[in-house]
Amino acid sequence: MAAARALTPPTPRPRLDAVLVVRRAVRNFLAEPACAAHLESGELAVAVSGGADSLALVEAAAYVGERRGLRVCALVVDHRLQEGSADVAEKAAQESLRLGAHAAKVLPVTVSGPGGPEAAARRARYAVLREHAGERTLVLLGHTLDDQAETVLLGLGRGSGPRSLAGMRPLDPPWARPLLGTPRDVTRAACAELGLSPWEDPHNADPRFRRVRVRREVLPLLDDVLAGGVAGALARTARQLREDCEALDAVADDLHRRAREGAALRVDVLAQAPSAVRRRVLRTWLLSGGVPELTDAHLRSVDDLVGRWRGQGGVFLPGGVEATRAHEKLVLNTF
Incomplete structure (x- = not known):
């Protein structure tokens, strides 16, 4: 065996x-x-x-x-x-x-x-x-x-x-x-x-x-x-904020299309929107206009040309650009 x-x-x-x-x-x-x-x-x-x-x-x-x-x-x-x-x-x-x-x-x-x-x-x-x-x-x-x-x-x-x-x-x-x-x-x-x-x-x-x-x-x-x-x-907070930002960005894209007139933005259209949406439009507009290194202070100053208008002068921005309000439009000038 x-x-x-x-x-x-x-x-x-x-x-x-x-x-x-x-x-x-x-x-x-x-x-x-x-x-x-x-x-x-x-x-x-x-x-x-x-x-x-x-x-x-x-x-x-x-x-x-x-x-x-x-x-x-x-x-x-x-x-x-x-x-x-x-x-x-x-x-x-x-x-x-x-x-x-x-x-x-x-x-x-x-x-x-x-x-x-x-x-x-x-x-x-x-x-x-x-x-x-x-x-x-x-x-x-x-x-x-x-x-x-x-x-x-x-x-x-x-x-x-x-x-x-x-x-x-x-x-x-x-x-x-x-x-x-x-x-x-x-x-x-x-x-x-x-x-x-x-x-x-x-x-x-x-x-x-x-x-x-x-x-x-x-x-x-x-x-x-x-x-x-x-x-x-x-990380969860970031995800929630990202979803909120994407929703606001979609609203801002629509507002941007309606407010744009050539290279300018129509004040009467912008004024109808909440400032949080309006500043998103302004951010896109300023970046595309050649303004680098935007800060929150820059955006709020430009937004004041719409939401707190009292005849003030233009806002000087990085890159040699000035945002001004003229003839009920926001325009960018270089200097």
């Missing part, structure tokens, strides 16, 4: 709970009707830094993209602000290929210009991503629920109004943010489940940057005082 052989127990498969959460978020996002028109090219780009959020995102995009017949390209921006940044970028590109991306490109940029290094780096990054993705390809960004909460708090601190408090849009072509409802802890857990060691950007621990202090000091304090859940509550 042959001796019975001991059965070797199967090697347990690692749990992929967080990985599945990220994949589901990407799958549901790309299934939205608003995304459909932007996927006709069959291509999808993912901005990858090598951090946990972007690595979890590129894995999920590759997984979902394979099932939807989408070619996924990882775009890695090398800001060249730190020693060894080229090595970090190359590692992120190779990691993206291992995670299933069809292609990966390292994009070196020069960071310069006004607004400090954080703003200058953001401008350079978005410019090169837009250039390499092209007009028909969505670029997935790894912004999470926590990033949205930080954005709302920073906007609140600046007194930037509802448009800023509405936070980042999930879809603002070519930019797409499928993880705005996913906490940062989930992307970190997903990387751990995948056996990845994400890069930790030293700038994310530098207290010179306001966002870092909001992340490390303000949000934890609010969580302690308000018994947790602050990031989720701020």
Whole structure:
């Protein structure tokens, strides 16, 4: 009688709970009707830094993209602000290929210009991503629920109004943010489940940057005082404000069409609308007229030419532009 052989127990498969959460978020996002028109090219780009959020995102995009017949390209921006940044970028590109991306490109940029290094780096990054993705390809960004909460708090601190408090849009072509409802802890857990060691950007621990202090000091304090859940509550507030802003913008678009007369705006049409709608029309009009860097004070001063008219002079604006009221119309003059 042959001796019975001991059965070797199967090697347990690692749990992929967080990985599945990220994949589901990407799958549901790309299934939205608003995304459909932007996927006709069959291509999808993912901005990858090598951090946990972007690595979890590129894995999920590759997984979902394979099932939807989408070619996924990882775009890695090398800001060249730190020693060894080229090595970090190359590692992120190779990691993206291992995670299933069809292609990966390292994009070196020069960071310069006004607004400090954080703003200058953001401008350079978005410019090169837009250039390499092209007009028909969505670029997935790894912004999470926590990033949205930080954005709302920073906007609140600046007194930037509802448009800023509405936070980042999930879809603002070519930019797409499928993880705005996913906490940062989930992307970190997903990387751990995948056996990845994400890069930790030293700038994310530098207290010179306001966002870092909001992340490390303000949000934890609010969580302690308000018994947790602050990031989720701020993200929900942003979503509600965004929906309100979109409704008001639609009303303002209609008002703008009715008030426009050539390059001018008819005061009698504008005067019928609430100031919140009127200022949206004025913002669109001024931006299209070449006025940069509009502030709330600028908009309210121009709005006074309609809602608080008492024969006052024109309003001088950035860019060498003056808004004046003449013959019951608002007009722009350059000087």
